Amino acid sequence: MTELTKKQMVLMATAGVTASQMLRAGCTVSQMLDAGFTMPQMLRAGCTASQMIDTGFTASQMIDAGFTAENLKIENLYTTIHADIKTAKRKHDQSTFGDNICGTPMCIAGHIINVAGEVGYKLREKLSPAIAAALIHAFSHPDKPCPNFGAYPDEWALAFIEDMADYEKGLAKREALA
Numbered sequence: 133m134t135e136l137t138k139k140q141m142v143l144m145a146t147a148g149v150t151a152s153q154m155l156r157a158g159c160t161v162s163q164m165l166d167a168g169f170t171m172p173q174m175l176r177a178g179c180t181a182s183q184m185i186d187t188g189f190t191a192s193q194m195i196d197a198g199f200t201a202e203n204l205k206i207e208n209l210y211t212t213i214h215a216d217i218k219t220a221k222r223k224h225d226q227s228t229f230g231d232n233i234c235g236t237p238m239c240i241a242g243h244i245i246n247v248a249g250e251v252g253y254k255l256r257e258k259l260s261p262a263i264a265a266a267l268i269h270a271f272s273h274p275d276k277p278c279p280n281f282g283a284y285p286d287e288w289a290l291a292f293i294e295d296m297a298d299y300e301k302g303l304a305k306r307e308a309l310a
Contacts, residue, residue, distance in 0.1 A: 204271035206248050210296030213243045227283040240289055241265035241281040
């Protein structure tokens with residue numbers, strides 16, 4: 133795409149070009165903001181959480197703009213973590229804070245961020261590991277309390293992960309029956 137000036141972008145927006153059309157044409161989130169599009173318009177157009185984070189939006193701004201469970205919800209979050217720990221694909225140590233990219237142990241927050249992938253990593257970079265994990269948990273399970281991300285016995289953390297995995301399996305069964 134030819135680089136558009138801010139003036140051209142604004143003219144396109146005022147002429148009725150939609151956020152979806154601009155996004156499909158290759159415009160960036162920053163360009164769309166400069167053109168006067170709102171965050172809710174950009175979300176409806178298909179901008180991703182990753183794009184918003186890259187542009188510098190905070191968690192509060194993203195939530196205020198309409199990021200919902202559909203944007204940040206991770207299906208079977210704890211089921212995935214639990215299965216991976218049981219099969220040794222993941223290592224757990226509640227007193228170790230970090231990513232499992234290199235195969236080292238990590239706490240619940242690290243597992244949540246890792247399972248969320250790109251969005252999780254970008255939230256962690258912009259906010260903090262605990263806030264990123266808390267947001268992902270909240271969108272994935274708004275009806276359940278957020279786990280403690282501090283250092284405490286592994287048995288407690290693993291019990292929480294297992295309980296949440298059982299809860300997710302129960303949800304799946306109820307949804308299948310509905």
